[in-house]
Amino acid sequence: MRHSGGKARGEDQAADRPAVVLIHGLGLCQRLFDPMIAGFSAPFDLISYDLYGHGDSGPPPQTATLSLYSQQIAGLLDHLGIARAALVGFSIGGMINRRFALDHPERLSALAIWNSPHDRGAQAQQLVEDRAAQVRTQGTMSTLPAAIERWFTPGFRASQPGRVDLVRQWRQRVDLEGYAQTAWVLAGGVPELVRPATPVTAPTLVMTAENDSGSTPAMAHAIAAEIPGAHTAIVPALQHLGLMEDPEAFAAPTLDFLKRTLL
Numbered sequence: 193m194r195h196s197g198g199k200a201r202g203e204d205q206a207a208d209r210p211a212v213v214l215i216h217g218l219g220l221c222q223r224l225f226d227p228m229i230a231g232f233s234a235p236f237d238l239i240s241y242d243l244y245g246h247g248d249s250g251p252p253p254q255t256a257t258l259s260l261y262s263q264q265i266a267g268l269l270d271h272l273g274i275a276r277a278a279l280v281g282f283s284i285g286g287m288i289n290r291r292f293a294l295d296h297p298e299r300l301s302a303l304a305i306w307n308s309p310h311d312r313g314a315q316a317q318q319l320v321e322d323r324a325a326q327v328r329t330q331g332t333m334s335t336l337p338a339a340i341e342r343w344f345t346p347g348f349r350a351s352q353p354g355r356v357d358l359v360r361q362w363r364q365r366v367d368l369e370g371y372a373q374t375a376w377v378l379a380g381g382v383p384e385l386v387r388p389a390t391p392v393t394a395p396t397l398v399m400t401a402e403n404d405s406g407s408t409p410a411m412a413h414a415i416a417a418e419i420p421g422a423h424t425a426i427v428p429a430l431q432h433l434g435l436m437e438d439p440e441a442f443a444a445p446t447l448d449f450l451k452r453t454l455l
Contacts, residue, residue, distance in 0.1 A: 210236055212232060212278045213240070213269075214232070215279060215281035219371060222241055241264075243264070245369075246370075276301045279303055280304040283432070287382065293392040303394045304397045305396065307404050307432055307434070308412075309411055333363060336363055340359065342432055345429070359433070398416040401427045401428075402426055407432065425445050427441045
């Protein structure tokens with residue numbers, strides 16, 4: 193279906209079940225969640241969609257910001273006639289769902305934040321800004337080889353080249369200007385989420401992988417510390433895109449959390 197410039201899946205879901213929205217990361221698309229669809233769809237009204245400039249969605253209608261992507265979700269919920277939803281966001285998706293929690297708290301039933309950054313510190317922040325600048329000068333694919341090393345374990349890269357190649361295919365489909373803008377949102381958007389004046393109050397689960405260098409366990413614990421009652425889970429051994437290596441390691445605790453919270 194189409195909504196506010198984008199395509200989503202989920203319109204055929206039953207309206208009597210709690211709604212759950214899946215939000216992918218930068219340069220990816222909603223197909224990231226394919227291995228999890230069956231498990232999430234059984235108990236929930238599941239919606240996945242493509243961020244502006246990604247997958248089948250059109251480019252951002254104005255300069256990309258976290259609030260623009262938050263409003264994209266609000267438009268999706270309006271289109272579907274959904275008053276409230278739980279949001280599961282990966283990486284920048286976990287920044288977008290936190291922004292939504294601040295912009296539309298009355299429409300949020302629960303929050304799951306996967307592998308998402310918090311206060312990075314000066315050195316790590318400079319690295320992220322350098323990568324965003326590289327996209328501007330050298331193109332969207334220029335940062336991918338190094339990203340794949342950060343995102344996947346060596347064993348997975350060696351044994352599952354087809355799965356790794358999906359990431360290349362998804363990156364090749366992005367809107368060039370939209371991707372460049374969103375890379376800067378990922379780089380520069382964290383401060384507006386740190387210690388907000390009005391804290392997030394929705395039930396929250398924060399997850400990351402043990403060896404995620406950009407969204408570290410320390411960051412996950414810091415995010416949780418700012419949200420009353422939030423829980424943290426760290427997946428051993430994996431890196432940033434660990435959810436592609438072991439989807440169940442992320443899906444199982446999140447489903448348990450959502451069932452306890454929403455059902």
